[in-house]
Amino acid sequence: MxxxxxxxxxxxxxxxxxxxxxxxxxxxxxxxxxxxxxxxxxxxxxxxxxxxxxxxxxxxxxxxxxxxxxxxxxxxxxxxxSSSHRLWPLGLLTGAATLAGLAYVMINTEWRSESRGETISPMVGDASSAGIHLPDLLFSTYLLPFELAGLLLLVATIGALVIARER
Amino acid sequence: MDALALQHYLLLSAGLFAVGLVGVLAKRNVVVILMSIELMLNGVNVALVAFSRYSPVDELAGHIFAIFIITVAAAEVAIGLAILLTIFARRNTVDAAEINLLK
Missing domain, CATH: 1.20.120.1200 (NADH-ubiquinone/plastoquinone oxidoreductase chain 6, subunit NuoJ)
Incomplete structure (x- = not known):
């Protein structure tokens, strides 16, 4: 499913x-x-x-x-x-090469990955994934980046207003 | 049908990133370039959340990183569109090849 x-x-x-x-x-x-x-x-x-x-x-x-x-x-x-550059095949080539390289690495790396439990559905799961300690983490370990993100949004809002203002 | 592995999500993420990259490199319309940047950021987010989900330890750092990327993307789009509208008002173009104020 x-x-x-x-x-x-x-x-x-x-x-x-x-x-x-x-x-x-x-x-x-x-x-x-x-x-x-x-x-x-x-x-x-x-x-x-x-x-x-x-x-x-x-x-x-x-x-x-x-x-x-x-x-x-x-x-x-x-x-x-919405037209493309004269050099658009070069862009396409770069994109294809990037995709090929990434796919090669991703498939051939031995990821040390195990799915945590088989309970995909969060209703049945032990609720240890999202929701329970995401906020705890955000307000303790990552408190400084969190506050900086708020500051960044404030600066971006004011900046966008100033830049787009009618003169 | 075999179960979903980390690789499925990573391949989706690589696909979104590559399509976004092609858009950024090949298109002339600045609005399309901004949309493509959003696609690339989304691809990265998918990879981060997938790593977080499939990591052997109980780790939510991937979610946190994705939240911050979403925040920065929102700020970036707001500023980018403000600049774009100002340029359009003055020069009446959104063509990246014609915007050469800094040349």
Whole structure:
């Protein structure tokens, strides 16, 4: 069941990603991004990362994707084909080489990985994964990065307002 | 049907990263380049969370890292789009090849 869900979601994520790069219409590219991000949120669920799945939905699908759709509409070149560089085959080659190299390493490395228990479903599991001590960790070991992230968001908000202000 | 292994997730992550990389390198529209950067960050996040899930020890550092990456991605997109809108208002283009203010 989880395997089936994974392959469905992975296919959706890849199709969405390919749509971003190949779509002629900029709006379809944005929709492809939306599909891809939502599918990745589903992938997080299959990985027992419930909180991250929720965060992914709220921040990426609800925030970033909407922001990008706004940008697509405000820059008003939807109908103009989202064209590629003259040198686009070079980019494609680099991407393919990166994928081949990563896949080779990932498949041939002997990962010291064991799935923690067989209980994929967080309802049945011992609840030791996401949710229980994610906040504890965030507010103890990673407190300083957490506070810095808050500061970064504040700076980014003010910075975006200042940069985009009408003059 | 065999069970899901770490490799499945890693391959998905590599696929998303590579597609994003092609988008960043090959496209001219800055909006598409920003979208592709988001795809790459998502690929990395999938890898981090998968490592966290499949690690032999009970470790949630991958989740924490993913949370911070999401935060930074949100900030980056906000700033990037603000800059993009300013450039568009002044130069009326979103073509990366035509934006050469720093040349």
């Amino acid at each position: 989880v395997t089936l869900a994974f392959f469905f979601l992975a296919t959706a994520a890849m199709i969405g990603a390919l749509a971003v790069v190949t779509a002629r219409n900029l709006f379809y590219a944005a929709l492809g991004l939306l599909v891809s991000l939502a599918a990745v949120a589903g992938i997080y669920v299959t990985l027992d990362a419930d909180f991250l799945a929720l965060a992914q939905f709220l921040i990426y699908v609800g925030g970033i994707a909407v922001l990008i759709v706004f940008a697509v509409m405000m820059t008003a070149q939807i109908n103009r084909a």
